[in-house]
Amino acid sequence: MLKATTKSETIILDSSGVVKCYVHKDYFLELDDAKENLEVVKRFGNGKLIPVLVDIKESKGGSKECRAYFASEEAGKIQSACALLVSSPLSRLIGNFFIGLNKTKFPTKLFTDESEAMDWLKNFL
């Protein structure tokens, strides 16, 4: 298992082959955070596109630049798919802004259940 902790997230790659990112409680993601986190995912992917689960249940969202980076070509070179884990109306709203307005180059979907998200992500291994 690989594990890293950045300023904004705890990032884990276990035997499932899916990278799981847990945004720290009440954290508001900026562009630098997005870059730092994707760099770790890239390292974990070891040159291959990798499916990613991002748990934003406790997050306070992200800046416009961060949202744009999430949908950037750069991100498309790292992730094969991305599931955003939400729970409250606030996290659902944040999730929709991440995947709605900026069209990503890879499949994205909102989930409220982590195991359902993992089942979906395994299609992109």
Added chain:
Amino acid sequence: MNNQANKDRLDKVVEMISSMAKLDFSERLNTEITNDPIDIISYGLNMLSEELEHNVVKKSKLEEINTNLEKFSYTVAHDLKSPLNTISALISLIEMENEQTPNKKIQEYINLLKETNDRSRNMINGILEYSRLNFRDITMQQIDLGKLCSKIAEEYSINKHVSISIDDHMPVIYYDETALTQILNNLLSNAIKHNDKDICKIQVSSRDKGKHYEISVSDNGPGISEAQKNKIFNLFENQNSSRSNSTGIGLAIVKRIISETNGTIHVESEQENGSIFIFTVQKKEEY
């Protein structure tokens, strides 16, 4: 939080929505990011405004770049026109000189030069025509599409190898008559120019699609390959067509006019089975 405080916050939300309705996306609500419903709405509005403001700025920058590019291409084309005309005059002089003591090889070179120069002049004229399209002067009015099509088709009826049919129930549409005439003329003349049959058969039809009409011009010509379909609406894409004396700007102009009036155009075609050009016309005054 007491009722008055909530009312004040909601008033701010309404104010913000009013600004957005006036396409002013610069406002932001002072809000905490919590699960409180008013906070969620405020935060959502802030994000939405932020994205829309960014897109409005991006769009206006793109429009500015586009305008500058058009001005630039017009200036370049205009400045190139004069030396090309001079070259044309010089070629004529050389040709006249060659007529005194004819030299077959030199005449061959002169013909090649003339051809190349004419092609360049056609391109320059094409760029000028394309850049001169002025949509500020467009006058939208009610047009009986059936009548207009018949009038245009009549001009082509002199050619015995052309047969144009127009559907009986063509609608009355709202469009600029000059622009619509230009679109139909371009589509009809293209169908005739590229046709490879003894009789060029063209059918003009319309379909009511709810909010808009679909106008189609179909022919029995050679069809268009899959690779060409995506390119034919680009400027000069068809210039070197072996079948015709095409300038390669007609469909680019057609597409530009249609896009400027909130319409779309596409072609459906299979090689050897003819083509159907389909464009849309808004029903209401939505231009």
